[in-house]
Amino acid sequence: xxxxxxWSFIWQSKWLFLLPSMAGVFLFALLPFGNMLIQSFSGGLMxxxxxxxxxxxxxAVKNTCRFVGVGIPLxxxxxxxxxxxxxxxxxxxxxxxxxxxxxxVPTAVVxxxxxxxxxxxxxxxxLLAVFQIEGTDWMSTNAAFAVLVISYIxxxxxxxxxxxxxxxxxxxxxxxxAAKVDGATQWQSVRYMILPQLKPVFYTITMxxxxxxxxxxxxxxxxxxxxxxxxxxxxQHLFNNWFTNLEIEKMSSAAVxxxxxxxxxxxxxxxxxxxxxxx
Amino acid sequence: MRLKLFRxxxxxxxxxxxxxxxxxxxxxxxxxxxxxxxxxPIIGTxxxxxxxxxxxLYPTGMHFVKLLFxxxxxxxxxxxxxxxxxxxxxGQMFVxxxxxFGFSRFSFRGKHALFLSYVIxxxxxxxxxxxxxxxxxxxxxxxxxxxxxILPAVFSTFPVFLMYRGFAAIPKELxxxxxxxxxGDWQTFIRIGIPLGSPGILSALVLGFLEYWNMIEQPLAxxxxxxxxxxxxxxxxxxxxRAGMALAASVITLxxxxxxxxxxxxxxxxxxxxxxxxx
Numbered sequence: 001x002x003x004x005x006x007w008s009f010i011w012q013s014k015w016l017f018l019l020p021s022m023a024g025v026f027l028f029a030l031l032p033f034g035n036m037l038i039q040s041f042s043g044g045l046m047x048x049x050x051x052x053x054x055x056x057x058x059x060a061v062k063n064t065c066r067f068v069g070v071g072i073p074l075x076x077x078x079x080x081x082x083x084x085x086x087x088x089x090x091x092x093x094x095x096x097x098x099x100x101x102x103x104x105v106p107t108a109v110v111x112x113x114x115x116x117x118x119x120x121x122x123x124x125x126x127l128l129a130v131f132q133i134e135g136t137d138w139m140s141t142n143a144a145f146a147v148l149v150i151s152y153i154x155x156x157x158x159x160x161x162x163x164x165x166x167x168x169x170x171x172x173x174x175x176x177x178a179a180k181v182d183g184a185t186q187w188q189s190v191r192y193m194i195l196p197q198l199k200p201v202f203y204t205i206t207m208x209x210x211x212x213x214x215x216x217x218x219x220x221x222x223x224x225x226x227x228x229x230x231x232x233x234x235x236q237h238l239f240n241n242w243f244t245n246l247e248i249e250k251m252s253s254a255a256v257x258x259x260x261x262x263x264x265x266x267x268x269x270x271x272x273x274x275x276x277x278x279x
Numbered sequence: 280m281r282l283k284l285f286r287x288x289x290x291x292x293x294x295x296x297x298x299x300x301x302x303x304x305x306x307x308x309x310x311x312x313x314x315x316x317x318x319x320p321i322i323g324t325x326x327x328x329x330x331x332x333x334x335x336l337y338p339t340g341m342h343f344v345k346l347l348f349x350x351x352x353x354x355x356x357x358x359x360x361x362x363x364x365x366x367x368x369x370g371q372m373f374v375x376x377x378x379x380f381g382f383s384r385f386s387f388r389g390k391h392a393l394f395l396s397y398v399i400x401x402x403x404x405x406x407x408x409x410x411x412x413x414x415x416x417x418x419x420x421x422x423x424x425x426x427x428x429i430l431p432a433v434f435s436t437f438p439v440f441l442m443y444r445g446f447a448a449i450p451k452e453l454x455x456x457x458x459x460x461x462x463g464d465w466q467t468f469i470r471i472g473i474p475l476g477s478p479g480i481l482s483a484l485v486l487g488f489l490e491y492w493n494m495i496e497q498p499l500a501x502x503x504x505x506x507x508x509x510x511x512x513x514x515x516x517x518x519x520x521r522a523g524m525a526l527a528a529s530v531i532t533l534x535x536x537x538x539x540x541x542x543x544x545x546x547x548x549x550x551x552x553x554x555x556x557x558x
Contacts, residue, residue, distance in 0.1 A: 029400055032410075095293055105537075111514075126329070166552040235406060
């Protein structure tokens with residue numbers, strides 16, 4: 001009876017709303033994550049040392065950083081340019097659909113296209129030949145990296161355009177109008193009016209693009225398997241292979257490291273949201 | 280004038296982006312002979328270059344007939360996909376809608392910390408959660424069953440976050456009014472929360488469908504039997520020697536995704552925006 005009273009707050013309806021979700025999150029995410037955290041320290045810091053000196057880990061981190069370093073700036077630039085053109089154009093709805101459509105295409109379908117397009121005798125090389133550029137065997141040379149970046153941009157361009165447009169739509173009309181009245185050219189109004197206003201949105205989009213960039217593993221894995229060409233061997237491949245070989249110790253400490261990094265990223269993302277709210 | 284030119288370029292580029300999708304759809308209507316001739320350099324029967332014409336020479340629905348009537352394994356994987364996505368989304372509705380409502384409606388100690396942990400979890404890549412999920416699924420003897428995919432996804436925190444944003448947009452006065460009229464928490468939830476929060480709910484459904492219809496990492500890690508695999512994982516297994524079948528299967532995989540995309544494009548866009556910034 002005492003126990004019933006003590007826990008009676010659970011039966012209040014406001015907890016009933018949250019209880020199923022909290023219980024599931026605890027059981028399927030927090031509890032096993034804590035378990036993994038403890039396991040990762042099973043040999044003191046030994047597991048961490050093994051991971052941090054592991055050559056495959058170095059390669060994977062390097063490639064992942066390189067992918068992020070090339071893919072995200074390209075994506076941001078292209079999507080921003082496209083958003084500028086699409087925003088307020090007559091064709092806005094149509095163009096949004098067209099650029100978003102790749103998001104709906106399952107990776108398995110994309111992969112089929114890529115296999116034909118980026119084959120040594122495939123269409124990409126034939127297009128290059130038109131411009132007198134010599135083609136390569138895309139998937140088994142360093143060009144695989146380019147294929148991965150192209151897939152990432154193809155899939156995420158629409159998503160990022162939508163975010164930019166949402167940011168542009170939030171800029172008060174009066175600002176751009178004032179610029180027009182003052183005789184600013186279109187370029188000037190973009191450079192001095194729109195860009196500074198979009199700064200907070202820019203940070204948010206960068207962070208989201210980074211978080212989404214981990215999904216590119218799907219394309220990489222389905223096109224090239226568990227051990228692809230060296231330049232696209234990403235952290236996700238490494239984790240997957242450690243998982244397949246049940247190398248639990250290495251995996252747990254590497255997962256903890258990655259989790260800490262991602263948690264820091266999400267915290268900074270939240271700070272950005274809060275700043276947006278203030279401004 | 281320059282803007283017009285730029286918009287024209289965007290138009291053309293948008294079409295180019297959609298070309299691969301068109302190529303798959305039209306390619307699925309090509310005859311087996313035409314496909315094997317076109318792809319012979321890849322299949323390895325002859326040298327030379329891939330010759331791919333967008334339009335089929337003699338359109339035929341043969342591959343679809345073959346796939347739908349004479350390939351029982353395709354049916355199995357197709358229904359696996361439907362079952363997985365259906366169960367996940369249904370489960371999410373029961374778990375995430377009340378939780379999101381609870382977060383937006385009630386205040387209690389530790390709410391901010393709890394919500395923050397939801398945000399961090401939603402942004403974690405699968406690489407981090409792979410081992411924790413495995414630990415708990417293995418402990419429950421759920422490995423290599425559909426539950427191993429469904430249960431962790433049902434308790435995903437992303438839909439809670441997205442729906443929370445929808446519920447948070449409902450004016451507080453409405454709740455106050457309902458309270459004065461004597462409505463309890465559950466009545467408020469069903470009469471006011473769900474109808475007014477439905478844009479957020481639909482956004483979560485559309486984004487969820489596209490995500491889970493394209494699931495790769497989870498079934499790859501947790502399902503061993505091919506007979507349990509979803510379409511998204513089975514499709515790349517079809518060899519290019521059977522290109523007709525691969526293309527037809529791709530089109531059938533595409534249809535539900537593209538259907539949901541066009542039906543729910545507005546919700547998709549508002550979902551993307553909500554995940555990116557506070558409106």
